[in-house]
Amino acid sequence: MWHKATSRFFRGVYQDDNNCVNSEDEIVPQVAAMSEKVDKMKMVSKLSVSPVEKSASKIQAAFRKHQARLKLKKQAAWQIHEKLEYSSEQTESKLKDMFEKLLKSSDILSPSVTKLLHKAGLPVEEKELLRLTNPDNIRVDATYQGPRVEGPITRKIFVDLIEAFQRGQVLHEKYVCEILHQARAILKSLPNFNHVDLTYLRHVFVVGDLHGQLADLLHIFNSNGLPSTDNAYVFNGDFVDRGRNSVEVILLLLVALILYPSSVFLNRGNHEDIMVTVRYGFFNELNQKYRTRKAPLIDLFKDIFSWLPLYSYVDAGKCKIIILHGGISDKINLKKLNHISRNRYVSIEVSPQSKTGAKRLTEEEENEYRQIQDLFWSDPDPRGRKGCRKNEDRKMACFFGSDITHQFLKQYNLSMIIRSHQVKQDGYEYNHDGKVLTVFSASNYCGGSNWGAVVRWDYNEEEPWIISFKTQAIEMEKLSFSKQLTLFEDPVYRALTEKIMTNKTALLKRFEKADKNKNDHLPLTTWADILSDVLQVDLPWLILRSKLVQEDPKGILYKTMFNDYILDNSKFQMSNAGIMEDLYMRKDMLLALFNLIDYNHSGFISRNEFADIIKLILDGENGTDDVNDAYIAELTSAMDFDKNGKIDFNEFLESFRIVNVKKNPTSTKKAAVKTKSFGLNGATTNEVRL
Amino acid sequence: MATPTDAASAVPEQENRVTLRDPIRESEERANQARIKRLTEAFNVFDQESNNTIPSSELGTVVRSLGLVPTEGELQDILSEMSDDSNPESIHLERFLNVMNTILKDRRYQGEPESKILRAFQVLDTQNNGYLSEDEFRNYLCKEGEPFNDEEFQDFMTIALDDETNHKCTYKDFVQHLVVEDND
Numbered sequence: 001m002w003h004k005a006t007s008r009f010f011r012g013v014y015q016d017d018n019n020c021v022n023s024e025d026e027i028v029p030q031v032a033a034m035s036e037k038v039d040k041m042k043m044v045s046k047l048s049v050s051p052v053e054k055s056a057s058k059i060q061a062a063f064r065k066h067q068a069r070l071k072l073k074k075q076a077a078w079q080i081h082e083k084l085e086y087s088s089e090q091t092e093s094k095l096k097d098m099f100e101k102l103l104k105s106s107d108i109l110s111p112s113v114t115k116l117l118h119k120a121g122l123p124v125e126e127k128e129l130l131r132l133t134n135p136d137n138i139r140v141d142a143t144y145q146g147p148r149v150e151g152p153i154t155r156k157i158f159v160d161l162i163e164a165f166q167r168g169q170v171l172h173e174k175y176v177c178e179i180l181h182q183a184r185a186i187l188k189s190l191p192n193f194n195h196v197d198l199t200y201l202r203h204v205f206v207v208g209d210l211h212g213q214l215a216d217l218l219h220i221f222n223s224n225g226l227p228s229t230d231n232a233y234v235f236n237g238d239f240v241d242r243g244r245n246s247v248e249v250i251l252l253l254l255v256a257l258i259l260y261p262s263s264v265f266l267n268r269g270n271h272e273d274i275m276v277t278v279r280y281g282f283f284n285e286l287n288q289k290y291r292t293r294k295a296p297l298i299d300l301f302k303d304i305f306s307w308l309p310l311y312s313y314v315d316a317g318k319c320k321i322i323i324l325h326g327g328i329s330d331k332i333n334l335k336k337l338n339h340i341s342r343n344r345y346v347s348i349e350v351s352p353q354s355k356t357g358a359k360r361l362t363e364e365e366e367n368e369y370r371q372i373q374d375l376f377w378s379d380p381d382p383r384g385r386k387g388c389r390k391n392e393d394r395k396m397a398c399f400f401g402s403d404i405t406h407q408f409l410k411q412y413n414l415s416m417i418i419r420s421h422q423v424k425q426d427g428y429e430y431n432h433d434g435k436v437l438t439v440f441s442a443s444n445y446c447g448g449s450n451w452g453a454v455v456r457w458d459y460n461e462e463e464p465w466i467i468s469f470k471t472q473a474i475e476m477e478k479l480s481f482s483k484q485l486t487l488f489e490d491p492v493y494r495a496l497t498e499k500i501m502t503n504k505t506a507l508l509k510r511f512e513k514a515d516k517n518k519n520d521h522l523p524l525t526t527w528a529d530i531l532s533d534v535l536q537v538d539l540p541w542l543i544l545r546s547k548l549v550q551e552d553p554k555g556i557l558y559k560t561m562f563n564d565y566i567l568d569n570s571k572f573q574m575s576n577a578g579i580m581e582d583l584y585m586r587k588d589m590l591l592a593l594f595n596l597i598d599y600n601h602s603g604f605i606s607r608n609e610f611a612d613i614i615k616l617i618l619d620g621e622n623g624t625d626d627v628n629d630a631y632i633a634e635l636t637s638a639m640d641f642d643k644n645g646k647i648d649f650n651e652f653l654e655s656f657r658i659v660n661v662k663k664n665p666t667s668t669k670k671a672a673v674k675t676k677s678f679g680l681n682g683a684t685t686n687e688v689r690l
Numbered sequence: 691m692a693t694p695t696d697a698a699s700a701v702p703e704q705e706n707r708v709t710l711r712d713p714i715r716e717s718e719e720r721a722n723q724a725r726i727k728r729l730t731e732a733f734n735v736f737d738q739e740s741n742n743t744i745p746s747s748e749l750g751t752v753v754r755s756l757g758l759v760p761t762e763g764e765l766q767d768i769l770s771e772m773s774d775d776s777n778p779e780s781i782h783l784e785r786f787l788n789v790m791n792t793i794l795k796d797r798r799y800q801g802e803p804e805s806k807i808l809r810a811f812q813v814l815d816t817q818n819n820g821y822l823s824e825d826e827f828r829n830y831l832c833k834e835g836e837p838f839n840d841e842e843f844q845d846f847m848t849i850a851l852d853d854e855t856n857h858k859c860t861y862k863d864f865v866q867h868l869v870v871e872d873n874d
Contacts, residue, residue, distance in 0.1 A: 051813050052813065052814065052830065052834060053834050053835050054810070054813075054835075055809075055810035055811070055813040055814050055830075055835075056810075056814070056830045056831055056834035056835035057761070057834075057835035057836055058802055058806065058807055058810040058835075059807065059810050059811065059814075059830075059831065059835075060831060060835050060836050060837075060838060061759040061761070061801070061802075061836075062759070062801065062802065062807050062868045062869060063838075063842075063846055063868060064750075064754055064759070064842075065754045065755075065757065065758070065759050065801055066867075066868050066869075067751075067754075067842075067845065068750070068751045068752075068753075068754030068755040069754070069755050069757070071751055071755065072732065072735060072751070072752075072755035075735045075736065076735050079734075079735060382739075382740060383739075383740060383741065384739075384741075523720045523723070523724070524720070524723075524724040524727070524728075525720070525723045525724055525727050528727060540731035540732075540734065540735060541731070542724065542727055542728045542731050543728070543731050543732065543735070
């Protein structure tokens with residue numbers, strides 16, 4: 001697939017948007033110009049208007065309305081995506097809380113499960129890991145046509161890899177291991193932070209989240225040059241997850257590091273975390289591309305992540321800048337962070353074991369753990385408030401205010417914080433009087449329409465250059481005029497549909513309760529309020545309603561909300577739909593825990609282990625230790641499809657599908673034909689077994 | 691003789707006393723609530739900083755996204771009604787709701803039905819071809835009525851010619867695409 005890119009390149013502390021008015025003096029001429037134009041319009045409309053004028057006006061008005069509606073749709077989809085993303089990322093904090101609980105009271109679980117859960121937080125055993133992934137022991141089949149990494153890694157190999165990846169080739173695992181081994185050795189030798197000295201390097205490019213979007217990385221290299229001894233780069237985390245080429249992206253970055261360790265700098269991001277990657281795509285991608293050796297590869301990546309430096313310090317002569325992935329808080333103590341054993345933090349969600357051997361962390365260790373969370377997960381306060389408070393969107397780490405920023409900068413004699421972690425429409429954004437700069441480099445992120453950006457800082461400059469760009473796949477066939485994306489195909493709305501369907505029972509209950517007249521109708525605002533309350537997310541329901549439900553002058557026909565989709569759980573053969581919904585609602589948690597337990601990545605866990613996980617999850621919810629054993633038994637039995645004592649998690653996920661009933665009209669037809677041919681007098685119900 | 695009202699007030703509170711509901715007022719109230727919520731939602735979509743304001747430059751988009759078609763002049767009037775002299779470049783939610791709720795209630799600035807828009811194209815199609823060329827469009831839409839600027843015209847032509855290969859727009863299909871009947 002070819003990619004095209006558009007760039008705009010400009011300098012400035014504040015965006016000089018054409019529409020944005022920056023100062024008082026600029027308002028008056030603009031307004032004056034507008035009113036001049038208006039008076040002319042008013043005059044024109046008072047004179048008799050010709051049919052041509054009238055027609056032109058009607059067409060123009062209809063078009064402008066159409067464009068405005070389109071903009072609303074796009075912007076709304078964007079906001080929905082953000083809100084749903086935050087809402088799903090809240091699983092992070094739930095998991096973290098759960099693991100904390102685990103450390104404190106492991107008596108509810110069987111010892112083997114406890115041991116396995118602890119294992120997740122332990123660094124990988126080095127010797128064994130290196131042995132299992134030793135490239136010398138891996139044979140390359142004669143049929144392999146892809147790129148090879150033989151001998152010392154050179155710039156030519158780097159370029160060859162880029163070209164191969166662009167063609168969609170997958171690097172052989174022998175060479176993957178080669179690269180990972182070398183990169184790991186370098187990362188292990190690095191201190192906790194990167195020192196970027198522009199006195200020698202002269203300038204540095206700072207790249208934000210890439211999220212497996214290879215096209216963006218390649219465009220960045222294309223327009224700003226490949227990394228080299230005199231073309232320095234800092235990559236500020238979140239290299240993997242979500243995009244389709246997380247493997248290729250991280251491999252290229254690691255090769256760049258191997259080639260130019262004194263001018264290529266990698267910072268860890270919150271997605272460089274094994275527990276996050278199992279849920280957001282990197283894990284699956286590895287599974288797909290490297291089936292045979294996926295387990296040791298996963299462990300190798302897990303280890304490499306833990307060795308990534310925590311932040312970069314840039315000495316730009318007149319200015320000193322800090323580059324970190326998430327943000328800061330009032331707790332961050334750089335001097336302390338410079339001396340911790342950073343590889344103890346295998347995953348942010350699982351607190352490291354206390355060095356004292358006790359179950360609980362000491363106060364100091366707890367403080368250190370909180371600092372790490374803040375570093376990778378915090379955001380500038382979206383409402384411009386001062387101080388440091390719990391991050392309401394992510395439910396962990398902080399929102400930090402401009403006073404926190406100023407204090408931090410003053411304490412460490414810095415001029416600016418460059419961070420990433422949040423997608424921005426323009427690819428970048430300034431906050432806190434220009435003291436915090438967010439840079440995000442994955443354009444059109446997750447089907448959105450944002451720009452990506454890259455920051456360039458030159459020696460002795462006091463402000464950076466910002467380069468924004470967009471890359472876009474070009475379809476070779478002509479785009480069709482009536483691009484009716486069905487609701488189901490649009491990924492944002494698919495996520496929304498999923499959320500609605502898995503809360504069907506709870507929603508129906510509330511709807512019926514509010515339907516005082518029992519006439520299947522609800523007022524618009526009542527319907528909207530219930531949705532916000534049950535789904536725990538505040539979306540523009542009235543704007544979306546024509547996509548979600550039918551209505552007539554009497555109100556919203558709430559039952560029609562669930563007509564188009566069904567949660568296909570026929571494999572489970574369970575009578576209680578509520579239980580299935582419960583499971584599906586918690587599938588993120590289940591997935592994370594499952595992957596923990598399945599330490600040899602076989603894809604199976606035993607029924608007992610599963611029962612333990614469910615118990616753990618349900619305990620966390622109700623806060624009681626009194627979980628119904630019968631309920632757990634029923635759930636476990638349902639999950640064991642083949643009744644062989646083992647639970648195949650992938651099968652579980654596969655069998656949970658939201659099926660678009662409307663999209664299978666052929667099956668409906670087939671059923672109808674069948675009944676006719678048997679001379680049955682028409683089916684009494686319209687039920688179709690899908 | 692006791693009048694009905696006297697009797698009513700003389701009777702003490704009873705459990706089965708019927709309270710008269712005013713269904714018309716109730717449904718008006720509900721419609722009003724729905725209007726306010728709908729307006730707030732549209733506003734919030736464009737309120738990037740979540741601080742209950744939108745830039746004045748976005749007002750046109752917000753109003754049109756609601757399905758209304760004020761002229762540029764009418765838009766100016768709406769803007770002046772709701773803008774704040776001390777802060778002219780942004781509009782606050784409260785003022786927006788006040789002004790827009792009345793506009794919606796009075797059903798002002800309503801758009802035209804599909805048939806009228808189709809008719810408009812037919813008027814421009816002086817030769818009755820069933821289609822119009824890019825030059826004809828440029829002639830009419832960038833010079834007459836409330837002219838398109840370059841960007842608007844570009845966008846217009848992109849959609850108009852989306853399915854065509856010979857630089858002509860068979861406007862019948864185009865009209866259907868332009869006039870989306872959303873229930874609002």
